[in-house]
């Protein structure tokens with residue numbers, strides 16, 4: 022798979038503070054890549070570098086094979102960035118807002134209908150923004166980032182201010198956009214969101230990447246090698262090692278019809294992050 026983003030030994034220094042410490046990662050075409058870390062880890066700084074709002078202090082980076090130190094205007098045709106709500110006009114309709122952005126970005130107004138359909142706001146296009154639910158408003162913000170049909174969409178904490186139901190609505194939309202061909206780079210401090218949504222995740226802690234892999238591989242890598250069983254007549258679950266000795270025990274429970282349930286114990290991403298960094302999110 023082709024890489025859209027390649028970052029090598031990227032650092033960012035603000036005065037005497039090193040916010041990013043030689044980070045390395047790539048984002049492949051077609052994936053949803055999650056950048057995870059607690060507040061202050063350097064997630065927004067990274068997204069700003071990737072979207073040309075900040076220049077790194079050192080390191081090498083390429084996006085669509087173009088050097089990040091010399092972005093040309095035409096790179097912006099290929100990237101979309103979700104910004105906050107401030108840019109939309111509350112008294113205008115969804116359609117008028119989007120048409121306005123199409124004109125500002127100099128893209129064909131024909132894109133408006135396509136994009137509204139893809140974020141599932143076409144039927145509501147005549148509604149004023151001030152009357153929209155939070156989820157619809159977030160979908161409108163995403164549609165603005167997509168108006169020029171970019172190949173990659175950057176989202177900084179796309180669901181941080183949303184309730185679980187609205188967040189799910191946004192997750193479903195991001196999955197759909199990804200299926201339709203948009204590569205997605207998002208930051209989050211919500212490990213559950215990352216687990217459900219991302220093909221690969223990078224753990225960022227204090228400006229350093231401590232792990233990068235698929236959520237599944239990370240769970241296997243940090244598996245506790247334990248099996249949890251529930252037996253008839255016992256309230257508590259029992260945790261046993263995943264080894265030959267336990268296999269004999271488990272066999273006996275089965276033979277004696279004592280076994281009610283059996284599961285391998287997998288850590289979640291939150292627990293893995295905690296074990297790697299000693300801190301939660």
Ligand SMILES: Nc1ncnc2c1ncn2[C@@H]1O[C@H](COP(=O)(O)OP(=O)(O)OP(=O)(O)O)[C@@H](O)[C@H]1O
Pocket residue numbers: 035038040058059060061062063064065066067210
């Ligand atoms: N322009 C700046 N000048 C000085 N320090 C900055 C600047 N921008 C960010 N920082 C510092 O860099 C560190 C990382 O900030 P960043 O916003 O990238 O973190 P984050 O992981 O996105 O956190 P959050 O989840 O809270 O948004 C923080 O300590 C922040 O105070």
